[in-house]
Amino acid sequence: MGTFVVNSLDVRQLAYAYPDGTQALFGVDLSIARGERVALLGPNGAGKTTLVMHLNGILTAGHGSVTVAGTPVRKDTLKEIRQRVGLVFQDPDDQLFMPTVKDDVAFGPANAGVRGEELDRVVKDALERVGMLEAADRPPHHLSFGQRRRVAVATVLAMAPEILVLDEPSSNLDPAARRELAEILRSLDVTVLMVTHDLPYALELCERSLILSGGVIAADGPTRELLSDAELLAEHRLELPYGFAIPAV
Amino acid sequence: MGTFVVNSLDVRQLAYAYPDGTQALFGVDLSIARGERVALLGPNGAGKTTLVMHLNGILTAGHGSVTVAGTPVRKDTLKEIRQRVGLVFQDPDDQLFMPTVKDDVAFGPANAGVRGEELDRVVKDALERVGMLEAADRPPHHLSFGQRRRVAVATVLAMAPEILVLDEPSSNLDPAARRELAEILRSLDVTVLMVTHDLPYALELCERSLILSGGVIAADGPTRELLSDAELLAEHRLELPYGFAIPAV
Amino acid sequence: MGAGHHHQLYLPGDSVVHRLPPQCKLLAVFAFAIVVVATPRERFWAFAAYAVLLGAVALVARVPGTYVLRRMAIEVPFVLFAFLIPVIGLGERTTILGMSLSVPGLWAAWNILAKATLGVIASILLAATTEPRVILIGAQRLRLPALLVQIAMFMLRYMDVIVDEMRRMRVARESRGFEARDLRQVPVIARSAGALFIRSYERGERVHLAMLSRGYSGQMPILHDISASVRQWGIALALPAVALAVWGLSW
Amino acid sequence: MHVPDGFFNAATSVSAGAVAAAGVAVCLRGARRELDDRTAPMAGLVAAFIFAVQMLNFPVAAGTSGHLLGGALAAILVGPYTGVLCMAVVLLVQGVFFADGGLTALGINITIMGIVTVLVGWGVFRLVTRLAGGKVALAAFLGSLVSVPAAALVFTVLFWIGGTAPIEVGAVAAAMGGVHVLIGVGEAVITAVTVSAVLAVRPDLVYGARGLAKPLVLRGAEGTSTTVDEQPEPAAAPGKLRPFLLGGLGLALVLAGIVSFFASSSPDGLEAVAENKGFIDQASDHLFGSWALADYGEVGGIPVGVAGIIGVGAVLLVAGAVAYAARGRAKVKA
Numbered sequence A, B: 001m002g003t004f005v006v007n008s009l010d011v012r013q014l015a016y017a018y019p020d021g022t023q024a025l026f027g028v029d030l031s032i033a034r035g036e037r038v039a040l041l042g043p044n045g046a047g048k049t050t051l052v053m054h055l056n057g058i059l060t061a062g063h064g065s066v067t068v069a070g071t072p073v074r075k076d077t078l079k080e081i082r083q084r085v086g087l088v089f090q091d092p093d094d095q096l097f098m099p100t101v102k103d104d105v106a107f108g109p110a111n112a113g114v115r116g117e118e119l120d121r122v123v124k125d126a127l128e129r130v131g132m133l134e135a136a137d138r139p140p141h142h143l144s145f146g147q148r149r150r151v152a153v154a155t156v157l158a159m160a161p162e163i164l165v166l167d168e169p170s171s172n173l174d175p176a177a178r179r180e181l182a183e184i185l186r187s188l189d190v191t192v193l194m195v196t197h198d199l200p201y202a203l204e205l206c207e208r209s210l211i212l213s214g215g216v217i218a219a220d221g222p223t224r225e226l227l228s229d230a231e232l233l234a235e236h237r238l239e240l241p242y243g244f245a246i247p248a249v
Numbered sequence C: 001m002g003a004g005h006h007h008q009l010y011l012p013g014d015s016v017v018h019r020l021p022p023q024c025k026l027l028a029v030f031a032f033a034i035v036v037v038a039t040p041r042e043r044f045w046a047f048a049a050y051a052v053l054l055g056a057v058a059l060v061a062r063v064p065g066t067y068v069l070r071r072m073a074i075e076v077p078f079v080l081f082a083f084l085i086p087v088i089g090l091g092e093r094t095t096i097l098g099m100s101l102s103v104p105g106l107w108a109a110w111n112i113l114a115k116a117t118l119g120v121i122a123s124i125l126l127a128a129t130t131e132p133r134v135i136l137i138g139a140q141r142l143r144l145p146a147l148l149v150q151i152a153m154f155m156l157r158y159m160d161v162i163v164d165e166m167r168r169m170r171v172a173r174e175s176r177g178f179e180a181r182d183l184r185q186v187p188v189i190a191r192s193a194g195a196l197f198i199r200s201y202e203r204g205e206r207v208h209l210a211m212l213s214r215g216y217s218g219q220m221p222i223l224h225d226i227s228a229s230v231r232q233w234g235i236a237l238a239l240p241a242v243a244l245a246v247w248g249l250s251w
Numbered sequence D: 001m002h003v004p005d006g007f008f009n010a011a012t013s014v015s016a017g018a019v020a021a022a023g024v025a026v027c028l029r030g031a032r033r034e035l036d037d038r039t040a041p042m043a044g045l046v047a048a049f050i051f052a053v054q055m056l057n058f059p060v061a062a063g064t065s066g067h068l069l070g071g072a073l074a075a076i077l078v079g080p081y082t083g084v085l086c087m088a089v090v091l092l093v094q095g096v097f098f099a100d101g102g103l104t105a106l107g108i109n110i111t112i113m114g115i116v117t118v119l120v121g122w123g124v125f126r127l128v129t130r131l132a133g134g135k136v137a138l139a140a141f142l143g144s145l146v147s148v149p150a151a152a153l154v155f156t157v158l159f160w161i162g163g164t165a166p167i168e169v170g171a172v173a174a175a176m177g178g179v180h181v182l183i184g185v186g187e188a189v190i191t192a193v194t195v196s197a198v199l200a201v202r203p204d205l206v207y208g209a210r211g212l213a214k215p216l217v218l219r220g221a222e223g224t225s226t227t228v229d230e231q232p233e234p235a236a237a238p239g240k241l242r243p244f245l246l247g248g249l250g251l252a253l254v255l256a257g258i259v260s261f262f263a264s265s266s267p268d269g270l271e272a273v274a275e276n277k278g279f280i281d282q283a284s285d286h287l288f289g290s291w292a293l294a295d296y297g298e299v300g301g302i303p304v305g306v307a308g309i310i311g312v313g314a315v316l317l318v319a320g321a322v323a324y325a326a327r328g329r330a331k332v333k334a
């Protein structure tokens, strides 16, 4: 009896157009296995955010299908899907809405039925990990941008999802927080898909990368290999930053 | 007869508390000479955005003073100050408000009295520089985050300010756009103050850096020197990224 | 809450009516409303003529009748009220379809229905052919105090911001496993509603500051020329002028 | 409560228009004191919020519906002058963009829903804050609670005098009053919650509670700290109570004056008189009888027209006096 392996994420022929008519995705195919950490690279306007929004059903496929851990994303499975997939938005303002940081972080676990002391513990733990415990009682919209980004990450960590999808999580973080986030991600035993423009960060964290460009997957392979291919990178407005050299293994 | 040199920016003993009581600045002192390009570094929540908002009078000093090119920032000088200082906000959503990208970029110059063909030319030019000319007729809130950031930069470029203040302009930009922005900044003959968490970018662009930490200036000196001082950096949650080495001169 | 539906108020188009400068249209609609209201209620055919006039405007502007009908729902409360007046009204009574109705009440009901409906349709046509922002620029041209125009401008913007923030908050809630199914969830909505006010305000405030930092001084810069030619005034004022003529001829 | 075209007779519409115009003019003056470039967007937000709040409709007996008004909320958040302006803008936008409320009834709508609610709401709010010492949420609750039925009452009285439909005033008053007391409770809860929420995180935004800020701290290079106790710009304190009471009194007088003036133009009343005197025919033949903006042939032009002009004159006089008084106060303070 062979084990039957279910991919964490399976996207087939996904196409999507925004209500105003702009088509952003033109048939995206990708699979991510359980426990993988994958970087999603690509130029501005490539459709990364649009793709990511499909992974927990915030946008619903115009065409094609999205399957999360074997469950297709459909109206009736949304609740389950959203418990499994934790999404950190590109804009922290999209993520935070409760009157205090504490309440905001507690919101997800509370919806999943966590209560009382257990809830307090989960909240405290998540805030501690991102270094925002002191701000627990402040309103999230009165934090600095980077602080909001950290709280946004905490709201998702608190839900302990199986699959973590992060849309440019390191932008606006100070360098130490950026490294701490990398450590958190490495310490978790979850599948990670991370959108980023920070190629060294992708290399540091993710074995594998995808390049999304013009609404389709243009390349898929080991990060180290993709980043060594200057021509491929240049084609998709990617390039290694000044002063950076791919470290030897 | 010695020439009398006026600094572009002079901040003296600036302190500020937000209306909810959080004090963000505790006595900031800094001077930036005409034509300098200076990076403003510091951890999340250090007060960088708060400081930057004082430079064109969006926030008004609780204590202390801000002087722009010899003119103190006061109620009656605000109009003049705002023509001189162009500010790119950390969150592009705060910056864009008109129904189309084109109108948004035209807003500043139109307020300054530019009209007709001249206005069209200015707008086209600014959009071209950031590579967003094609989106001229789209509504800004229908753009991707990185595209919005570029338009935000264009709105300020179109005003041709003497002093350019940018709050994390490179975050969410794709690597090519990040380099192009650096080229634009280098090509302009203006004073630049740039907030950033991207230390290699600061090194690439700015001779001099300031570290703001806990609401006061903690260090001020040549970028190369500051970035070589690992202890100083660590004290303020700064560190050079993985795989980066300060290039030899 | 339908605070955002002003997006659907405007039907983009390129008709003569669409192209008229906003100040002309505004004045025309106000003048028309005054003529309608000033028409004695006994002059049935004058009201018919007004209706035909509005129909002609709708035709020229290519505003579909179904659209106008849908938007007329705003009138429903008063239509109901109008139907009640004859029943609860005082004075001499008559019997129609077996119901005892007040005669002055019937007149009053007709009066309200006819005039309110014509007024509503005129406003609908104005809003359907002119963008809200542009209407305000027109109002500014007509010397509506700048402060009022400014408040109205911000109000329109904030309607967007509120709707936008509401959408963001809803998406954020749902993506963390929240479903508004039953009443137990009301407190959550209520708590986040408190945050909504501040959030909308603060976002709007930052945007306003961004406007200030780009030289905004209380008046929107005129990016597109909207000065009206004599001919355009003529076209616009044709509506109230013809209505006035009808009014004059109606005795 | 949005009155459409054709609901009130011309005299009432014109008089109310004059009251509204005078009121708005006074408030434009007064608002300059309350409003700087920083609070202008606040006025816009309050207007948008009130617009949204007014979309919550409740059925009222007699087939109409009532909704939350928001005048008290506006007054507490942005001050009474600006509050009236916000309400006026909301009504203007509703009338012009949404066809909600007739363009010729704008004056009536602004008078009832803008001026009356703000004056009553703010008056009660200030009274309570003064008597109960700073209990802002409570004052907000009571202010808006009273303001709604007050507006309903004014509506009923105006309709009785100048409405175009002959109905029994008692019944209308009971229905309107009853339902609006209930609406008032709903509005009071929303106002109190909103005001407390804003007060908790942005106390500087509540006009009715301006005042306090902590001293700033300066940090020196060697970790020294000094406290500076200077307040850059003392925020304008809420206006005195008396001008508003005076204003309210003035408005009440004016309305009462107009009301009694035109009491005779209420259809049944006047009709009786007219028939007695046998001047209905005469009136409708009369040149001015048809000139009058009046809805009514049977009302006749001259009395209404002339009365209208006199009424308008009176309104302008009183409004001018109120404006003068308010300005005088501001000067004394400065």
Ligand SMILES: Nc1ncnc2c1ncn2[C@@H]1O[C@H](COP(=O)(O)OP(=O)(O)OP(=O)(O)O)[C@@H](O)[C@H]1O
Residues within 6 Å of the ligand: A018, A019, A020, A022, A023, A024, A042, A043, A044, A045, A046, A047, A048, A049, A050, A051, A090, B141, B142, B143, B144, B145, B146, B147, B172, B174
């Ligand atoms: N709400 C929207 N309505 C219409 N078009 C949109 C909307 N959001 C994004 N788009 C368009 O869809 C395309 C893909 O946008 P998306 O946000 O997915 O890009 P992205 O890859 O995330 O870019 P970035 O790196 O800048 O975040 C772009 O062309 C963008 O202009």
Ligand SMILES: Nc1ncnc2c1ncn2[C@@H]1O[C@H](COP(=O)(O)OP(=O)(O)OP(=O)(O)O)[C@@H](O)[C@H]1O
Residues within 6 Å of the ligand: A141, A142, A143, A144, A145, A146, A147, A172, A174, B018, B019, B020, B022, B023, B024, B042, B043, B044, B045, B046, B047, B048, B049, B050, B051, B090
């Ligand atoms: N609107 C606000 N109300 C109250 N406190 C605020 C507000 N905005 C920021 N703060 C607080 O002021 C301090 C400085 O914030 P600021 O936004 O200036 O930080 P920053 O240096 O720009 O950080 P980042 O790198 O995260 O953008 C922080 O402690 C923050 O929580």
Ligand SMILES: [Mg+2]
Residues within 6 Å of the ligand: A048, A049, A050, A090, A167, B144, B145, B146
């Ligand atoms: Mg994106």
Ligand SMILES: [Mg+2]
Residues within 6 Å of the ligand: A144, A145, A146, B048, B049, B050, B090, B167
């Ligand atoms: Mg910042």
